[in-house]
Amino acid sequence: xxxxxxxxxxxxxxxxxxxxxxxxxxxxxxxxxxxxxxxxxxxxxxxxxxxxxxxxxxxxxxxxxxxxxxxxxxxxxxxxxxxxxxxxxxxxxxxxxxxxxxxxxxxxxxxxxxxxxxxxxxxxxxxxxxxxxxxxxxxxxxxxxxxxxxxxxxxxxxxxxxxxxxxxxxxxxxxxxxxxxxxxxxxxxxxxxxxxxxxxxxxxxxxxxxxxxxxxxxxxxxxxxxxxxxxxxxxxxxxxxxxxxxxxxxxxxxxxxxxxxxxxxxxxxxxxxxxxxxxxxxxxxxxxxxxxxxxxxxxxxxxxxxxxxxxxxxxxxxxxxxxxxxxxxxxxxxxxxxxxxxxxxxxxxxxxxxxxxxxxxxxxxxxxxxxxxxxxxxxxxxxxxxxxxxxxxxxxxxxxxxxxxxxx
Amino acid sequence: xxxxxxxxxxxxxxxxxxxxxxxxxxxxxxxxxxxxxxxxxxxxxxxxxxxxxxxxxxxxxxxxxxxxxxxxxxxxxxxxxxxxxxxxxxxxxxxxxxxxxxxxxxxxxxxxxxxxxxxxxxxxxxxxxxxxxxxxxxxxxxxxxxxxxxxxxxxxxxxxxxxxxxxxxxxxxxxxxxxxxxxxxxxxxxxxxxxxxxxxxxxxxxxxxxxxxxxxxxxxxxxxxxxxxxxxxxxxxxxxxxxxxxxxxxx
Numbered sequence: 059x060x061x062x063x064x065x066x067x068x069x070x071x072x073x074x075x076x077x078x079x080x081x082x083x084x085x086x087x088x089x090x091x092x093x094x095x096x097x098x099x100x101x102x103x104x105x106x107x108x109x110x111x112x113x114x115x116x117x118x119x120x121x122x123x124x125x126x127x128x129x130x131x132x133x134x135x136x137x138x139x140x141x142x143x144x145x146x147x148x149x150x151x152x153x154x155x156x157x158x159x160x161x162x163x164x165x166x167x168x169x170x171x172x173x174x175x176x177x178x179x180x181x182x183x184x185x186x187x188x189x190x191x192x193x194x195x196x197x198x199x200x201x202x203x204x205x206x207x208x209x210x211x212x213x214x215x216x217x218x219x220x221x222x223x224x225x226x227x228x229x230x231x232x233x234x235x236x237x238x239x240x241x242x243x244x245x246x247x248x249x250x251x252x253x254x255x256x257x258x259x260x261x262x263x264x265x266x267x268x269x270x271x272x273x274x275x276x277x278x279x280x281x282x283x284x285x286x287x288x289x290x291x292x293x294x295x296x297x298x299x300x301x302x303x304x305x306x307x308x309x310x311x312x313x314x315x316x317x318x319x320x321x322x323x324x325x326x327x328x329x330x331x332x333x334x335x336x337x338x339x340x341x342x343x344x345x346x347x348x349x350x351x352x353x354x355x356x357x358x359x360x361x362x363x364x365x366x367x368x369x370x371x372x373x374x375x376x377x378x379x380x381x382x383x384x385x386x387x388x389x390x391x392x393x394x395x396x397x398x399x400x401x402x403x404x405x406x407x408x409x410x411x412x413x414x415x416x417x418x419x420x421x422x423x424x425x426x427x428x429x430x431x432x433x434x435x436x437x438x439x440x441x442x443x444x445x446x447x448x449x450x451x452x453x454x455x456x457x458x459x460x461x462x463x464x465x466x
Numbered sequence: 467x468x469x470x471x472x473x474x475x476x477x478x479x480x481x482x483x484x485x486x487x488x489x490x491x492x493x494x495x496x497x498x499x500x501x502x503x504x505x506x507x508x509x510x511x512x513x514x515x516x517x518x519x520x521x522x523x524x525x526x527x528x529x530x531x532x533x534x535x536x537x538x539x540x541x542x543x544x545x546x547x548x549x550x551x552x553x554x555x556x557x558x559x560x561x562x563x564x565x566x567x568x569x570x571x572x573x574x575x576x577x578x579x580x581x582x583x584x585x586x587x588x589x590x591x592x593x594x595x596x597x598x599x600x601x602x603x604x605x606x607x608x609x610x611x612x613x614x615x616x617x618x619x620x621x622x623x624x625x626x627x628x629x630x631x632x633x634x635x636x637x638x639x640x641x642x643x644x645x646x647x648x649x650x651x652x653x654x655x656x657x658x659x660x661x662x663x664x665x666x667x668x669x670x671x672x673x674x675x676x677x678x679x680x681x682x683x684x685x686x687x688x689x690x691x692x693x694x695x696x697x698x699x700x701x702x703x704x705x706x707x708x709x710x711x712x713x714x715x716x717x
Contacts, residue, residue, distance in 0.1 A: 176613075182596075187590065408625065
């Protein structure tokens, strides 16, 4: 097979490499500073309260965790579905998945009220809790994807790659179902009462992960001074467009099914029409920037030389839209008050019957951005010390057969 | 040194080592043994029985609009102060809700707190098992295993739980609380275990409202069981089938 001839190598990494590493390092330090502030003062210095109990750290952490599962797309398509063009990119895909998961989980853990009690979370389990199941799904993800990466990179273990790839594929679908179910199982929250949440999260993960993979691939090829083949980018572009369209479809289905039930009209009206900032984030962030703009950028025909920058712009839009989606789901769902007494208007000192406001503070936002920094630093260092990328990323190397056909 | 002297020396050293080991073992184990003794003594005094199910019946027709005696009594008993933060961040174990029926305009005032469900969603979702239900139906949070993930607050349909956002001072030693943990009404478990009523119920009686009745739902001869058996009462969000231990009359 042609792929056996491909040589993998570390990137050389000169000036730009260290500048990027330093830039991410600054965010890492700011994240650490934010964590120690929150640890010392408590959540009193955040915008979270007893009404909005999960804030910006959850928005970013869940985005990263969902994206981690999707970042494995390229590796899965290579190992599970046997597409040889993606095989040279599979190690980077697996590493990105691990890095994003590490970033997301770190933020999630550091936002705990008692982050010093991690050992309890690792030793005391209530197996009825989706959270406890997720502890196993997340740690299992590290083990399985870690082994998968090792099998791909160690020639003696290559024969186990497909088996590990299939295991990782099944595992990550289960993991995203688990993440979606964190919300799906909340009986009293009107915004979350839908079985569509789990499949929606899976398709969202495909879109976020592919977008972040494309951005990482472009950055890595720039750092390594490798020219990126147009064919593989085109394929990933089509894949991303399909995922964005699929996610948009499920978002529409989710809201339409909610609207069908009269009891949910209030919360749907809040999210879609008169929720102020939440409605704005939904329409502008999630739908316009996160769905329609990328579809337009990815699907409209244009000059090929402008293609890469247009695709990367679409990827950035998908990431912004993903964060908006998480904001609407997590914050919007909590902002809508619980209806303890249907048919009654309620008021109390504890904000019953009121729409809850939330303004994220700087510290919690920095903590969340620290998660992105962790993922970025892991990828940047790994590119320098591990043989993750092929020597060349041009079409002739990645897809020799296709290149031959085109040439002839 | 002769052989017999040597063997005598060995025996002496052996005996000394054995004595030292026994002594060390005693020193190491004794505090633990003592603790077990204390624990056993306490268990005998305060063990919760599954034969009992503590509950409350609230007569909303007797609950006065604007009266917050129950809230004040709870804050005093459990040392809950409003804190220095924003009101949204302070703990509220019990609150008064003022209701207005949308179709008729009828007004109702009632106290709302942890409903001590038989099937509590907070216990279901807690990853570490820190949220738990005692044998006698009181739903509590184990301060030592709560990691502050706040999933229980997302799951509780009654908005009964609060997260401690900042360092606390002036605590009641019988009611341990702490920054970074989730907490809620304990039904004044420290009083119930001594045979007393929860502070809110006592305050309501003292204020001559007698809107709150506390007792054993499982005991057919208790006043609460008799009242529930003879008068119409309802559960808040009965559609969720959580079987709360707190019932309401007049809604």
